[in-house]
Amino acid sequence: MNRDVFLKRVRTAAAAGRSYRVTTNDRVERAAGYVGGGPDPIARFAEQATAAGGQVDVVDDPAAGVARLLQICAQHSARECIAWDHPLVDRWSVRAALAERGISVASAGVLPGEDAATRRRRLLSADVGVTSVGFAAAETGSLAMIDDGGCDTVASLLPPVHVALVSHEQVVADLFDLFDALESRKSADWPSSVVFITGPSKTGDVELKLTTGVHGPKHWHVIVSRS
Amino acid sequence: MADLDTVARESTSHDGGAVDFRAREHHEFLVASRQALESANLQLALARLGDTLGQRNRDAYAAYAGSAAMRELARGIKDRTLAELDQHLEALEASVRRNGGEVHYAADAADARAIVLELLKRRGCRSVVKSKSMTTEEIHLNPALQAAGIETVESDFGEYIIQLAGQRPSHLVAPAVHLTVGEVAEVLSRHAPEPLPADATALAQFARGQLRAKFAAADAGITGANFAVAETGTVVVVENEGNARFTTTLPRVHIAIAGIEKVIPRLADLPVFLKILARAATGQTMSIYTSLLSGPRRAGQANGPEEFHLVLLDNGRTRILEGPLRESLFCIRCGACLNACPVYRAVGGHAYGGVYAGPIGAVLTPLYDGLTQNEHLPHASSLCGACQAACPVKIAIPELLIKLRDRLHEAQHGSGMLESLAYRTWGVLLRSALGYRVATWLASRALGRSQASSRWLRWLPGALGGWTSSRDFPAPARERFRDWWRREGDRAPATPPRGLDSGGRA
Numbered sequence: 054m055n056r057d058v059f060l061k062r063v064r065t066a067a068a069a070g071r072s073y074r075v076t077t078n079d080r081v082e083r084a085a086g087y088v089g090g091g092p093d094p095i096a097r098f099a100e101q102a103t104a105a106g107g108q109v110d111v112v113d114d115p116a117a118g119v120a121r122l123l124q125i126c127a128q129h130s131a132r133e134c135i136a137w138d139h140p141l142v143d144r145w146s147v148r149a150a151l152a153e154r155g156i157s158v159a160s161a162g163v164l165p166g167e168d169a170a171t172r173r174r175r176l177l178s179a180d181v182g183v184t185s186v187g188f189a190a191a192e193t194g195s196l197a198m199i200d201d202g203g204c205d206t207v208a209s210l211l212p213p214v215h216v217a218l219v220s221h222e223q224v225v226a227d228l229f230d231l232f233d234a235l236e237s238r239k240s241a242d243w244p245s246s247v248v249f250i251t252g253p254s255k256t257g258d259v260e261l262k263l264t265t266g267v268h269g270p271k272h273w274h275v276i277v278s279r280s
Numbered sequence: 281m282a283d284l285d286t287v288a289r290e291s292t293s294h295d296g297g298a299v300d301f302r303a304r305e306h307h308e309f310l311v312a313s314r315q316a317l318e319s320a321n322l323q324l325a326l327a328r329l330g331d332t333l334g335q336r337n338r339d340a341y342a343a344y345a346g347s348a349a350m351r352e353l354a355r356g357i358k359d360r361t362l363a364e365l366d367q368h369l370e371a372l373e374a375s376v377r378r379n380g381g382e383v384h385y386a387a388d389a390a391d392a393r394a395i396v397l398e399l400l401k402r403r404g405c406r407s408v409v410k411s412k413s414m415t416t417e418e419i420h421l422n423p424a425l426q427a428a429g430i431e432t433v434e435s436d437f438g439e440y441i442i443q444l445a446g447q448r449p450s451h452l453v454a455p456a457v458h459l460t461v462g463e464v465a466e467v468l469s470r471h472a473p474e475p476l477p478a479d480a481t482a483l484a485q486f487a488r489g490q491l492r493a494k495f496a497a498a499d500a501g502i503t504g505a506n507f508a509v510a511e512t513g514t515v516v517v518v519e520n521e522g523n524a525r526f527t528t529t530l531p532r533v534h535i536a537i538a539g540i541e542k543v544i545p546r547l548a549d550l551p552v553f554l555k556i557l558a559r560a561a562t563g564q565t566m567s568i569y570t571s572l573l574s575g576p577r578r579a580g581q582a583n584g585p586e587e588f589h590l591v592l593l594d595n596g597r598t599r600i601l602e603g604p605l606r607e608s609l610f611c612i613r614c615g616a617c618l619n620a621c622p623v624y625r626a627v628g629g630h631a632y633g634g635v636y637a638g639p640i641g642a643v644l645t646p647l648y649d650g651l652t653q654n655e656h657l658p659h660a661s662s663l664c665g666a667c668q669a670a671c672p673v674k675i676a677i678p679e680l681l682i683k684l685r686d687r688l689h690e691a692q693h694g695s696g697m698l699e700s701l702a703y704r705t706w707g708v709l710l711r712s713a714l715g716y717r718v719a720t721w722l723a724s725r726a727l728g729r730s731q732a733s734s735r736w737l738r739w740l741p742g743a744l745g746g747w748t749s750s751r752d753f754p755a756p757a758r759e760r761f762r763d764w765w766r767r768e769g770d771r772a773p774a775t776p777p778r779g780l781d782s783g784g785r786a
């Protein structure tokens with residue numbers, strides 16, 4: 054339909070509808086819905102993410118975090134991982150540690166000379182997806198994945214196991230804080246995809262019985278380092 | 281549930297006579313609801329629904345101290361946005377364009393289907409994966425796609441089951457809730473090399489395998505939108521399974537179809553809704569996946585669609601927007617009112633006949649598909665208010681239903697001569713002290729005394745008989761309060777003798 058006709062109809066209807074506006078309490082503040090992270094946001098994050106079905110490890114430093122990652126990979130007999138190209142993944146020397154155990158690590162991005170079909174097969178055969186996060190929200194136990202170059206959303210979606218590595222400074226208290234943090238990205242380089250993840254893939258579609266791993270990862274691990 | 285009793289009994293009498301149900305499209309509420317009441321499987325499923333999702337919703341609101349404030353805030357945002365809807369749509373369009381996407385405007389369902397088909401044709405798309413979307417149900421997209429030779433697969437597990445079973449979803453968030461695990465196994469087994477066990481996990485695994493292949497091959501992904509953020513041109517899709525992520529990540533074209541009421545002005549408005557949506561829908565604090573999708577993939581990105589299209593749908597919404605039922609456009613399709621509703625929990629989603637079921641369906645279906653064609657729906661409610669109490673945006677559904685009943689009455693009977701005469705007489709009597717006294721004296725002597733033993737009238741004459749065909753009418757008291765007071769008032773405080781009040785039996 055013609056855009057202008059469409060919008061004109063909306064304009065007329067919206068104007069007429071104003072006489073049917075409802076009364077709402079306009080003094081309600083956003084602050085009334087603020088939950089925050091409590092005295093220890095990392096502990097609150099762990100509690101909430103666990104309640105959502107995640108397996109959370111809070112560790113003292115990156116070295117302990119990487120050790121835990123290796124354990125998880127061993128648990129799932131992982132042979133192939135896909136990982137983000139992300140400063141935290143580099144800083145924690147994740148690739149070297151995995152390689153040492155004989156686990157191959159590939160980028161989730163497009164490798165040189167790789168066509169789309171080959172890449173898709175490669176991603177689909179990976180055992181574990183290793184990512185960091187944009188932010189983690191303590192209130193809800195959610196991870197915010199921002200798909201910039203290198204931080205491919207597929208790494209947290211295709212493999213049956215997703216391990217997210219989080220450093221303490223990435224943890225924000227409340228969902229409102231998370232959106233405040235996103236605000237700064239709004240103008241110039243607003244990303245095409247931001248995904249909040251709060252738990253392993255789930256369905257209750259048959260008799261409301263909870264089943265995990267229906268499309269996305271069945272196992273959702275988060276490793277948070279306090280330093 | 282007096283209303284439900286009425287429909288159940290009426291349907292019995294309909295059954296005997298020859299009623300041509302094909303003559304009217306949405307005929308079936310009376311018969312369908314009776315069948316629903318007789319289906320043991322369905323009754324079990326519906327009881328489960330109220331006990332789990334409904335209870336979890338109440339628990340989640342109770343556990344979140346800010347829930348009342350956020351619901352009020354969300355309601356205010358909806359109200360303000362609708363008041364300037366045209367401006368927000370224009371802002372949304374500008375943002376989507378800035379992100380490299382395209383916006384299309386669809387006046388009605390046919391328009392929307394044509395736009396989608398044209399887009400798919402232009403891009404040479406032969407196969408489509410869909411994630412759960414009530415809006416695409418509303419415009420009957422799947423049959424149109426299939427008729428055009430485009431393979432269309434629903435990827436939400438529940439929707440996938442429904443599609444293979446050739447049915448319609450019966451619940452906003454749990455589309456296959458009316459089926460037992462055995463029934464699901466039977467449906468899916470028809471598409472499996474060997475019979476599948478009646479086990480929810482095994483069935484989900486089977487679907488996962490089937491659907492992964494579809495995702496890998498699909499040319500286009502079609503989704504709805506829970507919200508559309510004007511400021512950033514972002515379509516927000518909320519889900520638990522991950523199928524919407526697949527749908528919006530792997531295929532090269534993403535088409536999102538959203539009703540115009542889905543727009544919210546600012547990014548900062550979104551967390552207000554996210555804080556209440558999942559709590560209302562399933563009792564979760566957050567749904568597992570919330571995708572904020574803003575246009576096609578950018579340079580340097582390896583994933584995401586190459587093209588992004590947003591189809592904005594009117595399909596009767598402006599007609600609702602300009603009138604007294606405007607508030608129904610606040611709905612964020614969480615399903616909480618369904619789980620809370622005693623009528624829905626008795627008859628299930630299919631009985632409502634339309635795309636939207638439950639209390640909000642009883643409002644929306646008559647508005648979208650015609651009031652007189654869905655005459656039973658505004659009455660399919662006990663007006664108990666459980667829906668409004670559950671609703672994350674506090675829609676006054678009972679009030680909207682009453683407005684629809686008024687409208688329906690007007691449409692079916694006009695303002696009848698006899699009725700208006702009756703009301704005028706009533707008005708005159710009530711306005712004059714003498715008239716009122718004479719009327720109440722007559723009522724108490726004539727009716728009150730003769731019915732003093734039961735205090736209920738089992739039969740009323742003429743048009744009033746509609747009331748007593750399915751329930752009794754309270755008889756007037758045998759003594760008026762004023763008479764009692766004149767006699768006993770001096771001895772107050774006293775409790776009035778039994779039988780003076782006429783109400784009481786629920």
Ligand code: SF4
Nearest residue numbers: 611612614615617671
């Ligand atoms: S009317 Fe309210 S409770 Fe019902 S589906 Fe819509 S938002 Fe949810």
